[in-house]
Amino acid sequence: MSLARLLAHRPGVAVMLVRRFSENNDPYVVERVLFAVAACVIMAQPSKELVELVDAVYTAAFGGPSVTPNVIIRYYASVVCEEGSRKGALSTNIRVEKFRPPYISIWPLTLTNSEVEALEKDWRANTDSMRALGRLLASTVTEQMGGYGDWGRYEMGWRVGMFQSQRRNQEPLQEWNAPSFDDRVARRYVLKRALELGLDKALDDAPRYDPNVGRARPPVERLGKKYQWIALHEFLGFLSDHYHPRPDYDGVIPVALTPQDVHLDLLDPVLVRQAPRSSCDHLQFVSPPPPWWINILTPLPAPFDRSAREEFVASREGPNPIRLLTPRDGNEAWMTLKGHWEWREPIPCYRVGRIIFPHTAVYLGTSTRMQYRHPC
Amino acid sequence: MLNRFIRRMREPVLDGNMIPRPPEYHRDLAALVAYPYAADECARLCEHTHAGLEGCWFTTADYSNQQEEHGALKGDIPSPQLARLLDIRWSGESVTFSRAEILALSSVISNGMNTMRVLPVSRGYAKLYARKICVLYGGFTDGNGSMAVPLSSLLRENTGASTRSTKGINLSVSAVRHGLLKTGSLSNCLGLELSGSSSVQDC
16 A cells, blocks of 8 residues: 555656566565556556556556466456556557456466375374474365365355356356366365465464454465465466356356455555545535435425325325436436435324335336346 | 246345345446446346346446445446446546546546546536537435436536435435437437336335
8 A cells, every 4th residue: 555655646666666576476566566556557647657557567467378367466457457548548559358358368287186195195294394284284175175274165165166167168057056166176276386486384384363353364364374365366367267157046157257256355446545635724614505406306296285295195105206207407307317215294294204215216228129027 | 946936036125125226336446447348247237127127227336335434435326338328437536427538638637636527527528519418427425325416517516525415305316417318329229218116104
């Protein structure tokens, strides 16, 4: 967040950071740099530096034949490109379809079952000197293995389970209870990647105990857990590129799952913008005038005298809602897209007062296709 | 059989306030940057109208950035279908949407991160178009709920932090200029269906 604020209105500096860190071998660093760059792009005005910055990010993340699998990196990089598109800051060599899903990646190699067994054998033989390996193995145990490690089941397992076992080049399974992707494969990738990233099996790698955090993700995690998350972010990208998501209860299969769909923690680069500080010494609190429709969209009959109120309150019918849908501001006609109204009888005419709360929702569609379909 | 049973039991879903749930788009603000292009799921939800009308879609969706307190932002946004139809995108402020070319112009004119984009939008409006089809959809929120109004109304009424209640009636409304659907080729290719409902309850 601090880096993002430092980069505000300095796209030229951000370009240098992207070029310096985009090839960094710690994806966590790349994630954070791209987050700061995304915030910078959102705050920047159109300029040559902005075009250069968007181009640098596009080249680093989407310019190659395959896209980096890390879903967090992809997300922040796509925000940069989308914001560049919105501000007219895309250079001519950028292809919009390349920074929007679906992406292309090469399915990764994972450890084999025998390799995993060898790791477990190593650990059993040296439990005291291979604590980090032990924690890695225990933490990543999945539900489909018949047991669970907290992370393997409650963080990785259900996210991987949002994908089905059919590849994208196969017919997807349409049933809501279609079998999900085998989370043991995900575990084998996580084990391989955590060791590749440099986890020292001999480390103690003990979690920092925080009684206030409980099972939630602690602010400072053990090193092995950090590598597990990085590996999961990558594996979710691979899954998204190569496997269909599971259908919902209606049998509808989402086109793609975003990082938000799989409930990953994301920082919002838009929120980096700071609210302006007031420097006014003489504040006056004056109620602003009400919107123009406040007196127009009254669902009550007019004039609303005593007899009209009595008749209105005694009626079992509500007011005709159609009059609420096309208000006029005196000059032009408007169309209500959505509305909520609530009226409480100020002085009850009878012993029991009345509340009226009409709601409107407007649908749009082509008249040729429109036909009533009963939900059942 | 089970699927039919589940569908039957799921609809309609009425919350405690008797309001059927609107389509939702609960994402961080950065997701609005790519809206409506990366909102396929929201578009699918918007096609599922309460009236069960095949081929129809909601014109608004319920937005929340899932933050709390100071960083929270909630409001109505145009559905992906409406945003595509009107070629409007997020303005970068609040839950305000306007035309893409107007946005580009406002970015050039505005001089600083805190400049309200509605002002340049107004200039661009006068500069670019004779017809009133430019500024279509804007919005803001307060603690009592959400509403959306045209950006021109925001300018005119200066209601950046207004209250939206009277003694007897509380209401919110989202609107687009009716004239839009009367101009251009849209009226030729679209039929317009309005759906409303009212509820009466003794207390």
